[in-house]
Amino acid sequence: MDRRAFLRLGAALPVSVGAAGILPAHAATPPSASSGALPGVRAGDVQSAAGWRVYEMTTEVTLPPSAAPARIWLPVTAQQVGDYQRTLATEWNAPGALTRAATVSGYDVRMVAIEWPSAPDGGPLKASLLNKVAIRDRDVDLGAAPSPRAPRESAATLREYLRPTQLMPTDGIVRDTALKITAGLDDDMTRARAIYQWVVDNTCREASVRGCGTGDVVAMLNHTVKTGGIMNGKCADINGLFVALSRAAGIPARDAYGVRVDTSALGFKALGKAGDISKAQHCRSEFYTAGYGWIPADPADVRKVALEEVPGGLPMTDSKVRAARAMLLGAWEGNWVVYNHGHDVALPGGTLAPVPFLMYPNGQTVAGTLDSLDPDKFGYRISSKRVA
Known part of the structure; x- marks a missing residue:
């Protein structure tokens, strides 16, 4: 059976990266009080006529006050991969936390590292991460x-x-x-x-x-x-x-x-x-x-x-x-988004052993390591929606 009968692509128009670029390898942004953003590809550089579709992916984390001190690491989508993916925006917010964007050694693995030394005002620990991504078949x-x-x-x-x-x-x-x-x-x-x-x-x-x-x-x-x-x-x-x-x-x-x-x-x-x-x-x-x-x-x-x-x-x-x-x-x-190609990923600032790969939220609290494979027990939810 001819696979091309199942996936017909339109003519490709060139897509270029914006001048801002991304963080250099092995680098991290200075810690900020609670929020931040990374530069992305200019939205105008993505041509919808070439089969591009844009999605917003939102990761939300809620931990109980008793979890502090706590750290979490959230994977960030790859900024540019071949001719099929462009990250348009990456923004995060974590009230009362120290946050930073990091690119760790090997394969350009991008993440946001978030740390709560204590529970803000005695309330729950909350964080959100938005990745806006254009993808195509x-x-x-x-x-x-x-x-x-x-x-x-x-x-x-x-x-x-x-x-x-x-x-x-x-x-x-x-x-x-x-x-x-x-x-x-x-x-x-x-x-x-x-x-x-x-x-x-x-x-x-x-x-x-x-x-x-x-x-x-x-x-x-x-x-x-x-x-x-x-x-x-x-x-x-x-x-x-x-x-x-x-x-x-x-x-x-x-x-x-x-x-x-x-x-x-x-x-x-x-x-x-x-x-x-x-x-x-x-x-x-x-x-x-x-x-x-x-x-x-x-x-x-x-x-x-x-x-x-x-x-x-x-x-x-x-x-x-x-x-x-x-x-x-x-x-x-093109109904899937890539985070990275990384292996044996060291999570900056924590005491966890390197993880085989990073495509789940990871976390460490005063009680120990959070279960990345159980969103409910960890306390995270990831959602997606297609946008214009």
Whole structure:
């Protein structure tokens, strides 16, 4: 089935970044009393005629007075990613708190760090973060010949996206598996296709896994070796496996950690969420080949369609699953926003160990670490709405 029948994109008009730019790497704004903002892309630079859609994402946190002293870290959307995402505005407010915007080491991971030394006037600790983002669909024509006009990535960036991470090593069982999958294949595109198909065939979405999973690819592969069974997990596990195998095969690849902000316009009930998106986080992935640039790949969402599109699930031979499988190598729908591509993220100012990735609010109170995967127990709500 031709995936391009499922995702037709309009002609692309150029979009440029405003002169203000963003914070340099490893930097943070000076702490402010309670509120702040980051410069964004000028709204006039986003052309609605080119398929851009604008969303406001609001994160609200409420903690009891007894939680102080407390710190929270809220992920901020990436300012500019390829030709499909532009952050127009980022604003936050936290009465009685010290706040700062930080960009931590590795992969340009942006966040707002908020600290309450004590409860303001004895009342609850409250914070809000607004991200206003323009996004659009992606579709890379993999049937076309490589083009010298395709977007190019720097050599330094490509080296970065070949590095191993704590949960995604590129040696041992990961490398052995990657070499078996790609044996006899002589170019990056063909190898990446083979890895994508192998991951779809050898994984299964597991509803009981909390959040998006952990992305521990060695544990997944070892499970298969020991049991001969399918590897279960969620998007950070399944797409993390694709990224690790690609890197081990010498193909630059990266996870993209984000959240769904709208329902699917392509007819996939499982691949969208609007309104309350507190539990709509989703990790996607990409790989890079010369002559094409960064190419979308989302084997995890293929498995999500199979499991969740209808009650009781769908077989992999179902036309809707086959449509998702064809589409999600080379394309994805613009109803999702990316925060960052980071791994092993250190949260500034706290005592928590680095987190594998940052796409949930994180927090630490006088009573201990807050559960990022439980919005109600943590005390946060994330909502989205489309705006003009």
